[in-house]
Amino acid sequence: MPLSSPLLYTYRRCPYAMRARMALLMAGISFDAYEIVLRDKPLAMLSASPKGTIPVLVLPDGRILEQSWDIVAWALSHEGADTQAQEAWHRSQTPQNQQLLRINMAKAHTTLNAAAALLESEMGRIGQASRAGLAIDLAQRTAVRANCTWVVKTARQTAQELCDQAGTSAYFMNCHLQRFHRELSVMSSHSFYDNDRMHEVYGRALFGLELPPGELV
Numbered sequence: 001m002p003l004s005s006p007l008l009y010t011y012r013r014c015p016y017a018m019r020a021r022m023a024l025l026m027a028g029i030s031f032d033a034y035e036i037v038l039r040d041k042p043l044a045m046l047s048a049s050p051k052g053t054i055p056v057l058v059l060p061d062g063r064i065l066e067q068s069w070d071i072v073a074w075a076l077s078h079e080g081a082d083t084q085a086q087e088a089w090h091r092s093q094t095p096q097n098q099q100l101l102r103i104n105m106a107k108a109h110t111t112l113n114a115a116a117a118l119l120e121s122e123m124g125r126i127g128q129a130s131r132a133g134l135a136i137d138l139a140q141r142t143a144v145r146a147n148c149t150w151v152v153k154t155a156r157q158t159a160q161e162l163c164d165q166a167g168t169s170a171y172f173m174n175c176h177l178q179r180f181h182r183e184l185s186v187m188s189s190h191s192f193y194d195n196d197r198m199h200e201v202y203g204r205a206l207f208g209l210e211l212p213p214g215e216l217v
Contacts, residue, residue: 006031008071009045009056011038015112016068020055022176023072027081031057104165111158115151122147139205141217146202149193156184192216 008024010017010033024031036042041052049056049066057065057074065071075081076089092101122144129136136144159181187193201215211217 003032003058003060006060007058008033009036009042009049009054009058010034011036011054014054015109017055019068020057020071020075023075025176027075027078027085029075029078029081100165104162108158108162111154115154115158118147119151138211138217142198142202142205142211145192145217146198149195149198152184152188152193153195156181156188159184 006024006029008017008020008031010021012018012035021033034042034045036045036054045054045056046052048058048064051066053066055068055071057071059065059074065074073089076085078086081089091097125140126136126144159177163177163181201211201217204211205217
């Protein structure tokens with residue numbers, strides 16, 4: 001059956017799928033999203049894109065876009081895209097801007113990949129201890145909180161840098177990047193993620209000192 005709207009096969013935690021979703025939303029293009037389960041990929045997706053990676057965008061005319069950057073380019077240059085999105089895309093296509101974009105995007109991905117790896121490691125360590133019925137000692141608990149604080153602060157800083165590099169348009173209310181940055185800012189401002197405070201707590205635990213009363217670890 002022919003599609004009435006573009007169909008995006010996506011996965012919520014994949015940064016490449018996030019990029020594709022953000023571009024489609026920024027462009028104001030109506031699309032259907034299919035959230036896949038990695039261990040049980042839909043046959044329709046594999047038929048459209050045998051390599052089995054996401055995102056995949058299936059267009060109503062039968063074309064298949066299998067790379068996130070191709071999806072971004074299609075969405076922001078599409079004749080039905082939001083005017084501001086099209087103008088921003090055309091301004092970004094100079095060779096100098098393209099080089100700067102590649103450098104900055106690579107830096108952001110490297111930083112966020114490191115943060116994600118640390119978070120996944122902590123989740124795995126906690127899960128392993130829980131399944132084995134083992135207690136997590138004070139030093140480990142303070143390490144988890146310190147590392148999670150670093151992840152949140154790093155994500156916020158990276159989002160801020162991307163907004164700065166994107167220019168004023170990144171702060172328009174219809175831009176999903178500013179919404180993401182705003183949510184990170186709200187989260188990171190919570191006292192639980194106070195960087196200096198948490199590292200003081202972690203440092204005291206490393207040296208075997210008593211923690212401040214009422215500290216949540």
